[in-house]
Amino acid sequence: MNVRLDEIMDELKKSGKKIDNLTGLLEKANDRADKALLESKMHQKENIELKKMNATLQQRLNLMNSMAFGPSKSQKGIEKKKPVRGRHDDKDD
Numbered sequence: 001m002n003v004r005l006d007e008i009m010d011e012l013k014k015s016g017k018k019i020d021n022l023t024g025l026l027e028k029a030n031d032r033a034d035k036a037l038l039e040s041k042m043h044q045k046e047n048i049e050l051k052k053m054n055a056t057l058q059q060r061l062n063l064m065n066s067m068a069f070g071p072s073k074s075q076k077g078i079e080k081k082k083p084v085r086g087r088h089d090d091k092d093d
Helices: 002-069
Strands: none
Touching: none
């Protein structure tokens, strides 16, 4: 009976060591998961900021393109001015 109890105690100690080892591995994995989660949140914030910046730059580009190449006419005009004809220009001297 004592021999059997000693065997059970040895098995219990071995299983306790295995449990401690697995607990340590789980804690390490949990730490890595926490780090990955923090990095993911940081990347998401950076992504949101970059999307906002991209939208702002896109709006500015559209504004500049519409000012440069838009359908409105230039302030100066693009047609050559016709020479002014006087009253007697068509008559010979």
